[in-house]
Amino acid sequence: MSSFDYLAERYWDDVAEGDEVPGFRKTLDATEMVLQVSGSQDWNLVHHDTDFARDSGMQDIFYNTGWTTGMLGRVLTDWAGRSGWVEKLSFQMRGMNTGGASVRAHARVSGKRMEDGRALVDLDIFLESDLAGVTTPGKATVRLPVRQAGAGER
């Protein structure tokens, strides 16, 4: 069982620009390759058929958009706490996450602001492979509760 407290609240007041979100790491073994197809239901051959991937000019199969979104989204929902709400999530798939790699999903707070009564935190997000460096940089905006009653609540 995980000892991580998923249900704790994270308050906007307690977040500062530059805060690091350590995230988590996954090793892309055969089981992970199968899980990405199972979880995403993305049957595109380029994500599970090595021959097809190589015929397409790729070095090997690479992990799909559903998995990539899942990894980066999990960093945010792990961090945002029970009442946090991910408003925006965007990323560029500049490099490929391939079998055998160890991939870390993590984030860094790039700013915080109040907008129309919403308490928002902006983050830079990353998938970083030990084989290929930062494969997937992105940005996200998360709405958090505030300690003061009335402002920034959903």
Add this chain to the structure above:
Amino acid sequence: MNNIHPDDYDIDAVRTEWIGKLISQAHGRYPVEYDPIRRHCHMVGDLNPAFLDPEVARSGPHGTVIVPPSMLLTYFAGQGPWPPTAAAGTDPENSGVFSFGVPTPGDRGINMEVAWEFIEPVRVGDHLRLELRIADVFQKPISLDPHAVWIITETSFFNQADKVVAKWRNTMLLHRSPEQVSRDAARDAGTGEGA
């Protein structure tokens, strides 16, 4: 399989015909369900009980399990696995599944960029539909294919109350396989043209 030789490809005509076109108005085959959310979470090692445990979710801010923002909503707004395939009983009517029907020289697709905006929670039991439009089409070379085509789509997701719950802007790259590039180059060699 697309077999348009790059010399025969008219990107201006494609842009005129396809930009702004409504491509899909898919309705989800099933309502939003617990187990696909579980499988998604387990794909990335997410053990968050707010997404996995209905009892925990009941006392949370949304009153029930919601779809995590990390899960593609196309899962619940479509007919089954993507791309459509005979094995799932959803064989496409045309072969341009990666290009959304937009003509392209190549038939191999790679997703390049994704931008989501999440507006309303999507709860277990909701019924989703989507509307997908072509926002832009352009050519930009990559190392594999100097005639690669980039297609930007914009998709809005609606719930059963017809409220927009999320928006998705996506950039897909369509390229030729090395074999296709060689075949096209062979035609050029025969005609003296350059692709």
